[in-house]
Amino acid sequence: MLDYILKRLLLLIPTLFGITVITFLVIQLAPGNPVERKIQIEQGVKAEAITKEIIEQTKKLYGLDKPIYIRYWIWLKQIFTLDFGLSYKDHRPVIKKIAERLPVTLSLNIISILLVYIMAIPLGVLSAVKQGSLSDRLITFSLFALYSIPSFWLAMVLIFFLGGGDFWDVFPVYGIISPGVDDYPIYAKALNFLWHITLPVVCLTYGDLAYLSRYQKGSLLEVLREDFVRTARSKGLPESKVILRHALRNSLIPIITLVAAILPAMIGGSVIIESIFSIPGIGQLGFESILSRDYPVIMAISTLTAFLTLIGILISDIIYVLVDPRISFEGRR
């Protein structure tokens, strides 16, 4: 067991190296250097009008006068202490900016993941147990259609028809909390928050719901074909017990371990949904940083997401092996 974990940890090193190199290269080799942009923003002058002197000074300030591999090395050394430098935009530590935004994105995505699992597992089980029936075909087809709906489109449709304008005005479409809500009692605040996040959470949830319940169906169908299920049936157990006690538990293992794998996609989804609904989370921060070429923030978001995903996959693999003794450590890479 320890050997396995150690081996996996060692394998993280080349992957992490690759992740940091790619992020760094993508950003550093981009045209339009941040120095000119920075001066442009601060002084409101055209890049051509800037004197060479100012450019050199600013370059030195951000360490951009050194060759690229040295800059990479410096950056790498810094991130090991979780120091992602200062934002070009407002000179605040990047890690602080991210930490501020994290709770919003996390709470939205955690709510969304919980909803996904609460709905996906029963739906998947239902359509596996009643395979081929009308309800199975109905569920399968509607989930299939859901899976193909672009989330930004659904967001716009919801805003159009439920967010005021010429149609119904049911949900707010801006931010996560109403202004001036601070004096409200706590339950009113919570309600206000829930009311604000309903539409974004719907948009974040339905895609993964479709994906996971399909997966759950496939997983349960596979388990139902196994010998131990036949044994359970032939010893006279009622069907409900066979499925809930014996089959379901085994089919859940691969589903639970998927949590880590959907993390990167969630960040991508958050970029779109948060900028549509003006939610002050990581996604919006990322989008704004891309627009203003705030390199340190972009690098920090990509690297941290990749790192967390990597750790998540590692943990879920270990859990996988722990709960399912049939899988040996040797067999897995």
Add this chain to the structure above:
Amino acid sequence: MDRLALAGLIIIFTLFVVAVFDGFLAGNKPIVVRWNGGLYFPVLFRYNELEGVETVNLQQGSRKGDFALYPPLSYAPNESDLLTVLSPPSISHPFGTDDRGRDVLSRMIHGTRISLSIGFIAVGIAALIGILLGGLSGFYGGKVDFIVSRLFEIMMTFPVFFLILTILAFRDPSIYNIMIVIGATGWTGIARLVRGDFLKLRNYGFVEAAIALGGSDFRIMLRHMLPNALAPVLVAATFGIAGAILVESALSFLGFGVPPPTPSWGDVLSQSKRYVDFAWWLVLFPGGAIFLTVTSFNLVGEGFRNAIDPKIR
């Protein structure tokens, strides 16, 4: 499910026809003109020779037997009319107009070619990379496999959409760059399938026989192993096209897609952001087109999958 897959195929075929013949369906150039005894096909060629002739004259003709046949929708995708800005669907503009008075249906018809070509070419690039890397790592194993596996892991852990956005923000978002970036970030699924198949095929008798006969590695991989590993690639590629079209429209929606004024579905949809209180036609129609296309490709992919592996059913 098979009947649905067939329906998907029919829709895709229709979209192809629309993409190829977009100028015949919507535009302000006549399809066929007889003018002064000469026959012209302005949509295809010889448009310049008619330059200077007033449209009204073209329609009435200068002598007997002259005629002009226009596309059913007589608006070009970039033809703006400031008198009909943001008008809701009507008989003359079936899908309404946008904020520059451009016809939405015409923009969508001409945008079909953009969406489909990005979908197909991006997936083509992804399939090439995927087959190459997956094949090499499955065939050689060892060090090659180690490196390719790390590459898999890197791509899997990256927030890919965020990466695509970043790259396109720094490079100019031309249609070619979009195809390349989507392709270069979307190869992992295909590579993994090919790798698995090659690992399995490597031990088959016919491959060993080919090795024993002295075939070069390249020839064995290309002629003997790849044909046996292509079916799952086809399935993954079909789903991949759906995904690429989704990504492209999301990019256009966020303003990182094909540069204006090129018409694309995501671009029409992105205009709706500014008129959220009333312009429902800017949301429903382009979004519906994206949804229909993506669903069709997904249905066909599902059909392929059922066809090659009846177990999954």
